Amino acid sequence: MPNSTHPSLDWLDAEFAALEQQGLRRRRFARAGASSIRVVLDGLYLVNFGSNDYLALAGDPRLAQAAIEATRRQGWGSAASPLITGYAIAHQQLEQRIAEFEGTEAALLFSSGFAANTGTLAALVGPGDVVFSDGKNHASLCDGGRLSRADVRIYPHGDWRRLESLLTGSRRYRRRLIVTDSLFSMDGDCAPLAELVELAERFDAMLMIDEAHATGVFGQHGRGVAEQLGVESRIPIRVGTLSKALGSMGGFVAGSRRLIEWLVNRARPYIFSTAAPAAIAAAALAALDIVRDEPQRREDLLTRAAALRDTLRSLGWNVGNSVSQIIPLVVGEPDRAIALSQKLRQRGLFVPPIRPPSVPKGEACLRISLTSGHTEEMITTLVEGLSRP
Ligand SMILES: *Cc1c(COP(=O)(O)O)cnc(C)c1O
DSSP: OOGGGOGGGTHHHHHHHHHHHTTOOOOOOOOOSSOSSEEEETTEEEEEOOOOOTTSOTTOHHHHHHHHHHHHHHOSOOOSOIIIIIOOHHHHHHHHHHHHHHTSSEEEEESSHHHHHHHHHHHHOOTTOEEEEETTOOHHHHHHHHHHTSEEEEEOTTOHHHHHHHHHTOTTSSOEEEEEESBOTTTOOBOOHHHHHHHHHHTTOEEEEEOTTTTTTSSTTSOOHHHHHTOGGGOSEEEEESSSTTOSOOEEEEEOHHHHHHHHHHOHHHHTSOOOOHHHHHHHHHHHHHHHHOHHHHHHHHHHHHHHHHHHHHTTOOOTTOOSSEEEEEEESHHHHHHHHHHHHHTTEEOOEEOTTSSOTTOEEEEEEOOTTOOHHHHHHHHHHHSOO
């Protein structure tokens, strides 16, 4: 029976019409093939500048092989939540490996970065507590704040002085938690981690840093922006993801043993959701080997990203404050972003338009994600497509 026969959902038609009119209706298309570098859209093969596969590991045969071997040995499904019987030796090994990688006592694996953030926030604060959250934090951090039922105070993006004055007035709360992305997913800029660390210590606040887009990319060993800035050891709650530069799936929290034990006992997405297949952990282990053994991947990526930003600026584009492989071209209105994206599509390039609610109103952009898999030729084609006629 077609869904349209359920009149209780008729309100959806009006909502869709409104989205359509504002240029905000979203549609999906299917990716084809093993590499993230090419996508098929309406039958056309396009070079993909819209993935988070920063080190080009998602399609790497070494990850696939690790997953296949693990599957042969341990089967596919985990069959239970981790606390019942879903926690496999592969998960345990990966957690130990992540803790070594991050230089922390322990680490905890979640099925996604989204679950890591919502679960951790809601486990650390509750009613009577307060969360200080950057205005451009990822949706999962925002939702975690809401789920926690703590008060949430949003400070303007990167504005640590404003955060300082909010902290000054926060003594009445039981617990304080400052939370931020380290590398922002839409702007490609970094949080002022040195200042945040200092404030957290001065005001006795917990500090939680989400390195989702920086894990594997930033820092000498690929641990993220905190490593790059030399403040890692002063950040008690570090979140990273296996699903972006590491080409696998899942999120993690790294920190002290007591923090991790608390999350095992209190993080609801961890407790009440089936453990990810062990094969996912095996693939992530293979990815961590590559991150250790092939540092030139991240070094080349950041060098080439810097060159691309310079070129785009010299062509007159506004790339905002990007310092990374994420390069937005800020154009303002959704219609302009969509038109520019269409123009590039005709040249065989996919660069996604980013619209509200992913970015604030008036800041629609094209978001270029550069990865190790892009060739110089592909980048040249992109630059030509963006040269004003
Ligand atoms: C993508 C992202 C997440 C979610 O990670 P998944 O593993 O994709 O669920 C969390 N935080 C930030 C900042 C992200 O960009």
